[in-house]
Amino acid sequence: MNKDITQKLGFICLSLCALITVFFLGTLIYFIVVRGAGAISWQFLTDVPRKFMTQGGVAPAIVGTFYLTLGSIMIALPLGLACAVYLCEYSPKSVVVNIIRISINNLAGVPSVVFGLFGMAVFVKFLGFGVSILSGCLTLAIMVLPSIISASQESLMAVPQSYREASLALGATQWYTIKKIVVPSALPGILTGVILSVGRVAGETAPILFTAGTFYMRGYPKSIFSEVMALPYHIYALMTEGAHPVAQTKIAYGCALILLILVLTVSTLAIFIRQKQRSMS
């Protein structure tokens, strides 16, 4: 009897905790939608900001976020995948490899603002790229590198050893085996990792704060050395700068909604791919 009650109480506690999580997400979405939906219009999505950001649209920020995300993934994916392949397939299990592993894990733990400072010091100043898309992409790429590496590593390790053996036993070289069997088999998992990284890159403010972002642009970036607007940074700017707090806040919520939809869509895509991969094997 007593035990029964304890068990029931425990169960109730656990389900409450779980429900609280759902509640937070729910209210968050509700809050953003209610406040942001009013700002969204065709003009909002396609026009440039006008009248000190109180009117017009946020199209340059959407485009900028797109550029920054695409650019950083294009840099981080090949680098991360190559690194993961080296760690999983080639490197002998040794002290050096352990050091590399620890480094990657620590890199993942570095606060994003520190990446921002680093990006400013190295890309903006030292390499002289200035505040630009390129500097921003490079900084973001370094930031997501660890998660891309670990996602790739996990997917590569999940490829059955028997595939490698079968390929090698047919007289394939290790390189051919990796190219034709291992990486293709790991691709869905790698892709999931990449998509989650996309979500993260799209949402970050701190790394682009000093490396790529500008809070106000009348047009679109001209080259990879141009400054660029980005949704998260734009929200930040709208809430902290400018002279028309009320109008700006409304636009900030509109931006937040767009960003939220973007990130949630991307995450859903990742879940979908993972599910499909699971049902395949």
Add this chain to the structure above:
Amino acid sequence: MDEKVRMEIKNMNFYYGTKQALCDINIQVYRNRVTAIIGPSGCGKSTLIRLLNRMNDLIPHARIEGEVLLDGHNIYGPDEDVVDVRRKIGMVFQKPNPFPKSIFENVAYGLRVNGIKDRQYIRRKVEKSIKDAALWGEVKDRLNDSALALSGGQQQRLCIARALAVEPEVLLMDEPASALDPTSTSKIEELIQELKKRYTIIIVTHNMQQAARISDYTAFLMLGQMVEYDLTPKIFTNPAKKVTEDYITGRFG
């Protein structure tokens, strides 16, 4: 019997680090014969067969002494290319391991590995290999389906077809039927009887009855040592060593 030696294992020792896994193994493998390697778990039989196409090269801190001769050439010789060795000595594994590709691509893989581009040739070769593996009738209408959709027994025959496609000189089989049901097992066993007409086959099995049924020669391994090697009927009716007799009669341990 007038037998031709195809492969010869000479004074082989094998170490994992400092631990000796195989101790002075000597076996002559005869052409167009099935040679079975039996022994209790951990006796080194899988290690031994994997040495025969240098699959154990992948293991760090492993060391081998002695020679493995294929038609008189040491496959561990200084100028032997390991990739070439593995092409000449095919292998079928314990668990069916088709690639997550189509049935056709699985068999074509080995040909592509070897740089063959001629589509006509590849198609013919794939068909012939699948036929040789007694699988053609079951898959001929769905060559482009995923190999993973096949049953375990069919997958294993596909793996045999894949190994045959590159025309190996010797076929190694590491417990090829241990993950299969009895019907699939007997199909594989019948297939081995067919294949030995054209290939030299070495099979590791923990199933003594299987060794008895399908092999011409049997090597009995225990604790990394080769206890006895002889004609299969001799091993199973009148083994020379008492340990062998204890093992095959189930008095072991």
Add this chain to the structure above:
Amino acid sequence: MNIKRHFENDLKKFNTEILKMATLTEEAIYKSVESLKNRDLTLARGVIDDDHIIDEQELLIEEMAIDFLALQNPKARDLRFITTGMSINAELERIADLAVNISQRVLDLGNEPLIKPLIDIPKLTAVVRRMIKDVIDAFVNQDEQLARSVILSDPEADKLRNMIFDELVYEYMVKNGKCVPRAIPLLLITRHLERIADHVTNIAEDIIYMVKAEVVKHHPERLTDTSRPHKEHPE
């Protein structure tokens, strides 16, 4: 999918070797009774000299059977085929030995005139030869009915033996002690022939077991009692 079993050829070969053994044995019996009928000492000696061929054939079959049992682990019908094959093999060898015994008795008789014309012994010979021919046919055709009829012929051989014994003992040996040495070989030949019939009966019983998995040995009532439900063997 029907699997062609790789030991099918081994089974066929085993069958062929047993048939060869049966043929050799039948021939030995034929020659030994012919040597008696024709008083042909050379033929009798030939039977004795050739017995080693049959002995070797027996060993060959035994070895094949042991290898097959050890390697193929046969089940059901295959198992019965091999084990009864071994038993039939042993029976045939015993029969061949009896043919040798008959030939030895023929040599014992030498060229001495017979104490009486051969009348009932040829009848017994005919019965025995028919039995052995039938039992071989039953083996070849897996004919369990024919095997049953062979077993049912055995009393006929027993009856003839008793008749011959009575005649030899009471009509000749008791009445005239001098003919005893010449009567004894005939007595023994009669006994050898009857023993052959017994061995043939054993073979027939083996065949019934092989085909029907039914034991009729030591159970004569099962031979004729057809009301018993038999195990179904759809082939």
